[in-house]
Amino acid sequence: MDSFIGIRFKKETAKRFQEFSRTHFKSHTEAMATMLDFFFYNEISPKEKLGPTGRTIEASLKKRINAVIAIMRDMEKSQTKPTVAMLESLFQTEEPKKKPLILEKKIIEEKSEVRPPAGEAGFREKLNGNNDL
Template structure:
């Protein structure tokens, strides 16, 4: 049987350790051995911070996911949809209705005659 040794702790610390040990381990010795093994095998110091908690990591991931979603929506609006519309318009087989241009030859000739007549009328009035 192993022998025991007494270690002096402050009363508050000893009570905290006893409560922790009772909830997670069978004995205080097993609790202390497991904690020491944890720090030894993971090569960390109990005074080191392990980094952000799970909640802060989750919050950061959600922010990044929302940013990626916003980027994808922007790409869809500015690049994908206009490109698809242009490609579809290229492959349409229907020809648009032919509208006469404003400056077609017939229209220009009619307007010239009218303008000349108006000027003549104005000269005659003077």
Template sequence: MDSFIGIRFKKETAKRFQQFSRAHFKSHTEAMAVMLDFFFYNEISPREKLGPTGRTIEANLKKRINAVIAIMRNMEKTQTKPTVAMIESLFQTEEPKKKPLILEKKFVKEKKEVHFQEKRNLNNEL
């Protein structure tokens, strides 16, 4: 069995470590070893900031997404809808009114009345 050594911590820090260790690990030794390994393998210092937190990243993403949505709505109003309306009006099929051609003449109904009558030859009929 490994031997133990005593390290002096302030009471508040020791209590915080004990609570954290009990919540995540089986023993305090395991908790400390994992934390030291984390800093060693990732080559970071516990004093340096790792950058924005998840909350700030999420807030920034929401802002950008809202900006993109606003841009798309504006494009839809100013470009897409008018263009679609113009294209639809081009493809609507309305029968154009039939206008008679200039060269086409309308024939008037012929009257069956005879304007001239042939002379009857009275001699031949008798």
């Protein structure tokens, strides 16, 4: 059986360690050994800062993403949409609709009507406007 040794800690520090040890480990010895191994294997000092935490990294990424979105929206409003509109107006080759003249319309209607098989004389009567024969 392993022997124990007493180490003196301040009361507040000892209570914090006991609470931490109870929540994460089976014994205080296992907790202390694991912490010492962590610092030894990772070659870091407990006094060093490890850098930003996950929450701070996430917050900074969200800020940068929002900034990029704002830049892209501004580019779309000020550059992309006006440029696309100008290019579309340049390449539109829509011919104006050609409306037939009133005279042409009447002649087309007369040609499309069914003619009686009276021959050439019946056709002249319609063109001349004479209805008496």
